[in-house]
Each structure stands twice: as structure tokens, then as C-alpha cells.
Amino acid sequence: MLKIADKEFSSRLFTGTGKFSSLPLMQEALFASESELVTVALRRVDVNNRKDDLLSYLKHPRINLLPNTSGVRTAKEAVFAAQLAREALETNWLKLEIHPDPKYLMPDAVETLLATEELAKAGFIILPYIHADPVLCKRLENAGAAAVMPLGSPIGSNKGLKTIDFLEIIIEQSTIPVIVDAGIGSPSDAARAMEIGADAVLVNTAIAVSENPVQMASAFKMAVEAGRMAFMARLAKQENYAVASSPLTAFLDEEF
């Protein structure tokens, strides 16, 4: 079972709540995904309104909320937003995303590291959204992150695992869970991420914007399970070299 901080998850598919055509449909898709960790943008929540529409559709014993800091541009703003999120959503879990670039929503490595250090010290469970940068992931681990969330390709792009070579290094080196976030465009991308050993994936756009989000959520659920199972069963190795004959070493079998 996947464990992040002190929480165990039987589903390795995490989901987002944005971009759906309606809240009832979002809820139905989330149920179909069987996801247990669901991100919510703080900017979309009316923190003064306990009956906020979005939150009322997320009230379910299986669903844990993961507030995100989308919209903040610096570590300072992120720390402020984190405190508000903790108060408003009654959780100390936080998906830390700091993107000063509103066009491609590229995460700021420097600010993210600073904010992780400060927030982890303050008792937050931090899941930082970052580039697929193996060194940065190790630095975040040391700074107290509970997991790392490297991107597969630009957020919302549905381009799949463009960063796969770096993801493999991150997965190899990490002692905390690795969640591939952003860019996963199809169930096969999700399965691939799981096959290479990711601990979980986070999917939003590919589900929300599909023609049938409920069916797509269910497809992702199965793909994540299949990918995980394949990882556990150890994929048969792809052979990059010929084994049929050994022209360079055959002489060793000859009698001298």
C-alpha cells in the first residue's frame, strides 16, 4: 500500500477538480476514479462560505483534500496561502505549486525549495510540484517534503511522459514517494508511469476535458492498477544487445 506521511492509500490515482463542465459530473468522475486524494485550488474555494459548492461535492469518507497553491508566485505568498488553506480546509496537507510564469505554469525551483523548508518545519505535509529534476528532488527530500511531484510534460498539455529519462532517475534515487503530475494525457501514459515505478500519478485535464469524464476516470483507474501490477511483476527486460552468437568471446570456448 502507498503511504505518504502517515496516511495510507489503496488507490494510486490522484485527481484534480478543475475544468469539469459541472460539479455533479466532477463528483461522479471522482467516484469512478476511486481516487482518495483530490487537489483543490484555494483560489476556487470561498473560504468564508462553509457551504461552498465545490467543497460540498467533495464531502465523502474516501476523499482526502489536497489544497493547492495555484496562483502564488513566490515562497512568501505560498507560506501565506498554506496557512489559509490549513484553516479553511482543515488539513495540513498541501500541494505546493509556485509558478511565476502564468503562460506555461512552469514551477519555480528556487522558491519551491525555500517554501518547502519553511512549511515542513511548520508541520505541513508538503507535496511539491516541480520539474523532473533529480537533484532538486533530493534537495526537497532533505528539506522535508513528504513526496515529490515531478511533471511528465507541461501541465495541461496531454503530451505524456516527455521527461521519462529524468523520471526514471528520480524514481531510482528517491526515498519518498514519487507522484508523476502534469501532462498525463491518456491511460497509457499513466500505465507507463506506473510501470517505471512511480508511486502514483495525478490526472486532471485528461479526465475533465474528455467527452465522457466518468468513463475516462474509470479507464485511468484500471490503467494505474495495470501499470502498478506490471511494475510489481517486473517487466520482461527489453534486450538491447544480441545474444545469439558471440563472435568476440567465442574464442574462450576454444581449446588452446
Added chain:
Amino acid sequence: MKNFKDLFETYHWDEAKESIYSKTKNDVEQALNSPKRTLEDFKALVSPAAAPYLEPMAQLSHRLTQKRFGKTVQLFIPLYLSNECTNICTYCGFSLDNKVKRRTLTENEILQEVAVIKKMGYEHVLLVTGEANQTVHVEYFKKVLKLIRPFFAQVSMEVQPLDTDEYTELIPLGLTSVLVYQETYHKADYRKHHPKGKKSSFDYRLETPDRLGRAGINKMGLGVLIGLEDWRTDSFFTALHLHYLERTYWQTRYSLSFPRLRPFSGGLQPKMEMNNRELVQLICAYRLFNEELEISLSTRETEQFRNHCVPLGITSISAGSRTNPGGYAVEPGSLEQFEISDERSSLEIAEMIRAKGYEPVWKDWDKVLQ
């Protein structure tokens, strides 16, 4: 210091216009097939040669918009604070030479207006004024921002252009975005339509987005008033401006609007009319050129047209708007800046958005992000 004016001055209106009008079907097809579109592609997409490609452009625009913004449409409402104005603009109901009763809302009156707006459900308000620097100045804006900030998640402004240090003062008070329309990039025509007042300086207006960028504004809105000049050429210059700004002020978000000249009391006839088909072409051309751009559609447009535009590439929409100061509560009957075509209430618009398969979004920002 970088400035758009320097880049702008290397271009010539007539050359740009000719280049747009000489685009061919081949250029359009190349633009449609390209994964990343350039300014030359944009020219092809707004050119007459692209007219037969409207449906494929709309399909692409629809897909790209959903990919980025999901199946959602944001809602906002304008709050007119003042119609005092020292400018003469040939197309505007608030022009100095227009004999209308002038009013600048007091704090008490603003609160009355806010109460009505809040009942409609809005979290994003757009403050609008004319240009009367003696009474409606930066101190007035500071007062207003402090007054209304507790009521809204997001505050935008569409007022006279200000200096960088003035924007710098207003941003921490809760100012998220500023809209400044160039009206037209045709310098001679600009002079003709703005004969008097501070607005008559083409360059000061042209440099406003640079000043906003330097002040670190979160979002800025660009656009031209469609009907003053050749809309294809004016739109190309808007795209050029956007292209420059995105690279220079990369931490800022950008939005665009396409106000078409509408009649007002004593109104100006458009020099060049743009039909609905052409407006759709323009919306799609911008989306194909820039996937991240926020695009809003004015209440100047008719109900039917607005309904159909929702899935095409629009990301935000206003509803229940009044374009006169005091229009919601204080003095509902006073003269408006321009006539509104779509008079539906915010609830009716939200219902229409839902019926189109989209979620109406009232809140997508937070005070904490300032």
C-alpha cells in the same frame, strides 16, 4: 529600458495591412497545420483568405480552449464609478462634449451598488471610470480599493492610464488586473478620434502596458475598438503588442476583448463594419495564435451571438451589466456609456452557460494571492 513603442515604430500600418490582404489559402493552411503559430500565421488567420476555413478554425479553437481552461466560463461584472471625463472621444457616450449629467459615486453610493452586485453572486468586479484627473485620481482609486476589497475575490480596473508608481501603489491594495484598450494602433486615426484631453496622446497610451508590466501587475487586458479602423490590421498590432508583452513581462497574464462600436446617443458610424462571421474568425485566430490568452465577450453583443460564442474560445463573460455610474442601485435610469444588447441577468447567463455544458465560475482568485 525596453519599450513597445520602439518595436512599434519599426512597423508601418500600410505594409502590415497589405501583407495581411495578400495572404493566400496556402498561408492559411500552413498556419492551421503548424503546432506553434507565429505572427505571420496570425496575419493569415485574420486575412480574407481564411474565411472559407472558419469551421476548422472554430473546431481547433474549441479544443485548445477546453484543453487550457476546461469546460468553464468565468463571470465578472463592471461597476461604473464615474462618467466625468475631460477627453473628447468621437465614439463614447461619456465624451466631454456630450451633454449628460455627470456623476462620481461617493463611498456610500459605491456600497449601495456593491450590495446589489453581491446579491447577484459576483466575486470579480471591474471598476470603470472616464478620465477626470481632478476628481477621479489615484487617491480616489486608493479609497475605492480599500472600500470594496473585503467584498470581492478579484478587482480589475478599466480607467485612465496611470504612471508606473501609481500602479505600484494600487496593486498592494488589491488591484489584480488592469484593462487598457489602445482603441486603434493607427496613429493618425487615433488623433482624429481623440482630439482633446490627456487621451489625445497616442504614445502615452501605447506605453501603458509597459508601465503596468514594470509595476508587476498580475493581469492586463488589451484590445482595440473594432470599427474605428481596418480591424484586421488593428488586430495584428494587438497581437504584436501581446507577443512583445508576454516575452518582456513573463509573470503577467493577458486578456483580450473585442468591443465592436455600438450606437450611443449621438453616435459615430463605424468606418469599417465587422460582421458576426468575422468576429468569430478573429476570436478563433487569437486562440490559435495564443492558447493561454483569456478572452472575454462584451454585453454589447446580442444574446444569440453570445450563446454561440461560449464554446468557441471565450473564457470570461459579463452579465447583468449597467454602463452608467449608479446604474445598479443609486440612479438606475441615467444615461449609459453604450447600449447593451444582452440584457439577461447573471442567473440567466449562468443558466445558459450550464445549458452549453460549461460550469459558470464566480470565484477564481483570492485576496491571499495579492
